[in-house]
Every structure is written in C-alpha cells, then in structure tokens.
Amino acid sequence: MLNTKVYNNTIYLRPGLSTTMIRQSSWSGYPDKTEYYNNIIVNHGSGGYTFLGGTNTKFDYNLFYGNHPTSEPADPHKLTSDPLLANPGTALDRHTVDGYLLKAGSPALNSGVLMASNGGKDYWGNSVSASDAPNRGAYNGAGITYSVPFLSDNFNDGDAGGWNVALGPAANWTIVNDGTPRYQGSAPSDDSIVTSGQARSNISLQTRVKSSAMSSDGSVSIVARYTDINNFYRFGYSQASGKWSIWKKKAGAWTLLNSSSPFSYSLNTEYTVRAVLNGNALSLQVDSGSGFITVCSTTDASLTSGLVGLHTYKSINSYDDVIVSPI
Ligand SMILES: [Ca+2]
Ligand SMILES: [Ca+2]
Structure with missing residues (x-):
C-alpha cells in the first residue's frame, strides 16, 4: 500500500x-x-x-x-x-x-x-x-x-448494541416498533434483566416505559448499581401491590425498601420514570405530565456502584429513550 x-x-x-x-x-x-x-x-x-x-x-x-x-x-x-x-x-x-x-x-x-x-x-x-x-x-x-449523558439510547437504529442479557432467555428481548423503535422485554411467565453501561455510583436513570401485559404478580422496573443477578437496586411498579416501589437485592435476598401510595397504572400507556441515586439516597420519580414527582424514596447504603438495567417480571414491557446522566 x-x-x-x-x-x-x-x-x-x-x-x-x-x-x-x-x-x-x-x-x-x-x-x-x-x-x-x-x-x-x-x-x-x-x-x-x-x-x-x-x-x-x-x-x-x-x-x-x-x-x-x-x-x-x-x-x-x-x-x-x-x-x-x-x-x-x-x-x-x-x-x-x-x-x-x-x-x-x-x-x-x-x-x-x-x-x-x-x-x-x-x-x-x-x-x-x-x-x-x-x-x-x-x-x-x-x-x-x-x-x-453517560448513556443514551433511543433504539432508533433498530438494534440493542451495548445491552447484555443478564437474566432470562436472550429471546425475551427484541426491538419492536410502535411508531418509534423500542426495546421490549417479553417475559409473561418468567424473569428477565438486561444491563448496560459502566459501573457508576451517583446517577439519574430515566426511561419511557409501556406495558402491554402484566400478570397479577408481575412488575416493570429499572435497575441500578447492578453488579450481578444477586446484587442490585430495582425501581418499578408492582401489580401485586398496585404501588411503585424500591427494592434491594443483596446477596440474593430481596428487601422491599419503600413503596408509594396506591397508583393507577394502565396498560398500553407510556410512563416516563426516573431513578435517582445519590450516595445512600434513592428515589423513584414519575413524570406526571407536568413535571416529575417523587413517588417513593428511601436511604440504603449497601450497594454503592454498578451498571444500569431494565427488568421485566411476568409482564411485557417496552422501554425507550434510556438516559443515564451524572448528578
Ligand atoms: Ca443501537
Ligand atoms: Ca425509539
């Protein structure tokens, strides 16, 4: 040459x-x-x-x-x-x-x-x-x-590059399109997590989420400070309680840290949710249409750093516009 x-x-x-x-x-x-x-x-x-x-x-x-x-x-x-x-x-x-x-x-x-x-x-x-x-x-x-942002993905390129299936069958996760490409977790009867990014501590993790099916004990969540399938925080809505909640999974054991007041969650409706982790302060915010409101918050110091993720349990959820920002 x-x-x-x-x-x-x-x-x-x-x-x-x-x-x-x-x-x-x-x-x-x-x-x-x-x-x-x-x-x-x-x-x-x-x-x-x-x-x-x-x-x-x-x-x-x-x-x-x-x-x-x-x-x-x-x-x-x-x-x-x-x-x-x-x-x-x-x-x-x-x-x-x-x-x-x-x-x-x-x-x-x-x-x-x-x-x-x-x-x-x-x-x-x-x-x-x-x-x-x-x-x-x-x-x-x-x-x-x-x-x-640390991470920003709208899936509009039609692929989920940079996302890794951490729990459940890889086939549960596909790009779907409802006018814009979205990343869907389809786990009507099981448990699925995908993760992305790099290990970080203090972040805001925001995404738009829409559920098309959810069993009576199903849930839709986002995940932060993920180190492995036994250690992470989970911020999401649970059909069983009818509330938004923050959970911790530490050494494989689940702890419910706090929950919102009862919430009327609708299928086929898009919600913009945001988890904010700042030191031991953890909060879950939902966009009310006129700004974010904190629906649930707590403090916990046991998990300090990790990846972000999307979690689908006994439900079908699609996620879009994932943004991880420093705070
Ligand atoms: Ca992509
Ligand atoms: Ca999109």
Missing part, C-alpha cells in the same frame, strides 16, 4: 486495555508513505505502536493524550494536552458516540492541518472547510457547552 492518509480519527483506549493503538503489517508487502494527520489518540491503557517493515511513515498535527508508551511516534506539531472529549468511553455502538464531541476550550478545536479533498463533512454531518484549519479528531463542530 502506497500513499495512504489516515486523518481526523478519534481513538480512545480505556484503562486496563493493552490493545495496539496503531499497527502496520505486511499485506503482500509493507505500507510505504503512510501519513497520519489530525487524529486524537487517547491512551488510558498500555497499548503501543508497531510499524514493523512500514516505510516513510509520517505523523503530524496529531494529539496524543494519556499514557505515552515509548513506541509513541514523534510528531512535529504534536499536542499532549487533554482534548476535552465530552464523555469518552460511553458509546454503545456507532450511533451513540456523542461522548467523542469536543468540549468548549478543547485544544483540538481548529488546531489541525487543512487536508485536501477532505469530503466536506465530519462523522456527525458538520461541515469541514476546504480553506480553514479543521479540528483534530473526528468531530469538526464547535466546542460544546452542555453535558453529554
């Missing part, structure tokens, strides 16, 4: 990984004159660079941040300051990459080198000028001043 240009990528390696950052190898001969421009390479792991027999490789105007292995290449216009990625490490799939936007004040803004025939658009559809210096990295818009 001759004269390849690799430019305006954002590469992120999370802590604990040793994945090679860039590797050249022989594909019926080693590459010659490969040039890397305007890339952001964040290395919080221990991955290095391997060029083997590649020749005339050039790096310029790249930003290298985090760990700097001895194999990291020289670069005449290298930056090593924090690129201020919005919330890196939060992508579920290629449609949930806003964590790689640049925050206002990023040193990567407008500090790249102009590339000929750059295609005119970045990954998000922002324009890329044919005459002005671009950003470094894959994002070419202005620095953002809002915060990007």
Whole structure:
C-alpha cells in the first residue's frame, strides 16, 4: 500500500486495555508513505505502536493524550494536552458516540492541518472547510457547552448494541416498533434483566416505559448499581401491590425498601420514570405530565456502584429513550 492518509480519527483506549493503538503489517508487502494527520489518540491503557517493515511513515498535527508508551511516534506539531472529549468511553455502538464531541476550550478545536479533498463533512454531518484549519479528531463542530449523558439510547437504529442479557432467555428481548423503535422485554411467565453501561455510583436513570401485559404478580422496573443477578437496586411498579416501589437485592435476598401510595397504572400507556441515586439516597420519580414527582424514596447504603438495567417480571414491557446522566 502506497500513499495512504489516515486523518481526523478519534481513538480512545480505556484503562486496563493493552490493545495496539496503531499497527502496520505486511499485506503482500509493507505500507510505504503512510501519513497520519489530525487524529486524537487517547491512551488510558498500555497499548503501543508497531510499524514493523512500514516505510516513510509520517505523523503530524496529531494529539496524543494519556499514557505515552515509548513506541509513541514523534510528531512535529504534536499536542499532549487533554482534548476535552465530552464523555469518552460511553458509546454503545456507532450511533451513540456523542461522548467523542469536543468540549468548549478543547485544544483540538481548529488546531489541525487543512487536508485536501477532505469530503466536506465530519462523522456527525458538520461541515469541514476546504480553506480553514479543521479540528483534530473526528468531530469538526464547535466546542460544546452542555453535558453529554453517560448513556443514551433511543433504539432508533433498530438494534440493542451495548445491552447484555443478564437474566432470562436472550429471546425475551427484541426491538419492536410502535411508531418509534423500542426495546421490549417479553417475559409473561418468567424473569428477565438486561444491563448496560459502566459501573457508576451517583446517577439519574430515566426511561419511557409501556406495558402491554402484566400478570397479577408481575412488575416493570429499572435497575441500578447492578453488579450481578444477586446484587442490585430495582425501581418499578408492582401489580401485586398496585404501588411503585424500591427494592434491594443483596446477596440474593430481596428487601422491599419503600413503596408509594396506591397508583393507577394502565396498560398500553407510556410512563416516563426516573431513578435517582445519590450516595445512600434513592428515589423513584414519575413524570406526571407536568413535571416529575417523587413517588417513593428511601436511604440504603449497601450497594454503592454498578451498571444500569431494565427488568421485566411476568409482564411485557417496552422501554425507550434510556438516559443515564451524572448528578
Ligand atoms: Ca443501537
Ligand atoms: Ca425509539
């Protein structure tokens, strides 16, 4: 391969990984004159660079941040300051990459080198000028001043990438469409949980939920601080009690922590619910149509960190617009 240009990528390696950052190898001969421009390479792991027999490789105007292995290449216009990625490490799939936007004040803004025939658009559809210096990295818009959630999924890409079935048959979970794609848990007679994200402590977990069937002892819930199927908090509505409740499952044992007053929950009606976990303060909020009201709250200190999840027990529920935000 001759004269390849690799430019305006954002590469992120999370802590604990040793994945090679860039590797050249022989594909019926080693590459010659490969040039890397305007890339952001964040290395919080221990991955290095391997060029083997590649020749005339050039790096310029790249930003290298985090760990700097001895194999990291020289670069005449290298930056090593924090690129201020919005919330890196939060992508579920290629449609949930806003964590790689640049925050206002990023040193990567407008500090790249102009590339000929750059295609005119970045990954998000922002324009890329044919005459002005671009950003470094894959994002070419202005620095953002809002915060990007830890996790945000509307399932509108038709898949549930980033979600893992933790309990029950995988076939219980499918994307359905009622005008917008939603993620449905169908467990009319059993128990199912899917989880996503990274272990976190203090969060707001919000989703829209709609039940199409629920047995007399069924429930619909969202889950937080999940470490395994025996340890998590559950926030949801139980048909048996007719109330919203917060439960704890600790070392496999269920504890009902608190419940709301009786609630008239309707099938085929969408509710927007939110669990807020702040230290040992736990609350469950439901959107009344004119703002969220806290229907149930409690304190418990026994589970401190974990994933988020969706829980369906003896019911059929679809979830949409899952948003996990820092608080
Ligand atoms: Ca998806
Ligand atoms: Ca949707």
